[in-house]
Amino acid sequence: MDKLMQIRVFVRVAERASFSAVARDLQVSQPAVSKAITALERALGVRLVSRNTRSVSLTEAGRSYYERCRQIISDLEEADATVGNLSSGTMGVLNVAAPVPFGLMFISPRVVRFKGLHPSLAINLDLNDQPLNLVEQNIDVAIRLGHLKTPGLVARKLGESPxxxxxxxxxxxxxxxxxxxxxxxxxxxxxxxxxxxxxxxxxxxxxxxxxxxxxxxxxxxxxxxxxxxxxxxxxxxxxxxxxxxxxxxxxxxxxALGKVQLPAFGIHAVFPSAQQIPAKVKLFVEFMQDELSSVSYFLGMQRSIKHTPMDN
CATH class of the missing domain: 3.40.190.10 (Periplasmic binding protein-like II)
Structure with a gap:
């Protein structure tokens, strides 16, 4: 049993005042709990727990050690929760880029709605008609119109713009x-x-x-x-x-040309790599795809993320 697990066992013993109760909580044997406490005491060179046949209590050193360990465990649980939120896409920073006219009319209002759904997620929206280098500019996801040609990017088609x-x-x-x-x-x-x-x-x-x-x-x-x-x-x-x-x-x-038709331009969400796509990017792209699917101007929605040869 490693040191961190020994500390977790000690904190539970301090709070439950029973080796057998902690053994049931952790689904281990009572001797395993006793062995963890003994190993921790031996490493520290001090007695942490007073044992008798009917109860378990902390020594003065044990009470002091418990207060510090309880804070350590609490900080660790908070760190785990933070990383969990980041992995779920609900925290951190999302950097989004879009062309100016399209971004103002269709992206910006929906980014605001997306932010309302994820209040702990910070969003930077860069409206720029010049295609940005996603890696150099630290852009998580860009909305692009037209034919794509930048190699190495990943694209999801959100629709087509006649x-x-x-x-x-x-x-x-x-x-x-x-x-x-x-x-x-x-x-x-x-x-x-x-x-x-x-x-x-x-x-x-x-x-x-x-x-x-x-x-x-x-x-x-x-x-x-x-x-x-x-x-x-x-x-x-x-x-x-x-x-x-x-x-x-x-x-x-x-x-100006009667019934002569022009080809529609594709609307794509593009991001730097298909490897380890951040959850926040997946959440945003799914949200934008659902949102834009209700706009009558846009056609041809697709739901798969794929590598796409790009020319813009």
């Missing part, structure tokens, strides 16, 4: 609406620069995709800036439906 090509009624009246994607070459396209090949716009062609090279004199790395430019009549912008649905319904923007 995109639409839109322009203001004034722009379409003055320039005409393009009938096909190829007609975009005669138009000014408002381009999002925070992606691979921003001048190449993809469109659905049955089960396949085809790309066209667009012309542009207005570019930005922020989707909200593209929306403002489209509303001002600068040109045709390719934007997520959730960002422009209200403006389309109000007549401020119109779909």
């Amino acid at each position: 995109f639409v090509a839109v322009a203001s009624p004034e722009y379409l009246s003055s320039r005409g609406a393009p009938e096909t994607p190829e007609n975009l070459i005669a138009h000014n396209c408002i381009v999002y620069t925070n992606q691979v090949n921003p001048m190449e716009w993809a469109f659905k062609d049955g089960a396949d995709l085809r790309s066209v090279t667009v012309a542009s004199n207005y570019r930005s790395n922020n989707l909200l800036a593209l929306k403002d430019a489209a509303l001002a009549g600068v040109g045709i912008a390719r934007l997520p439906l959730w960002m422009v649905d209200t403006e389309i319904k109000a007549g401020l923007l119109r779909p």
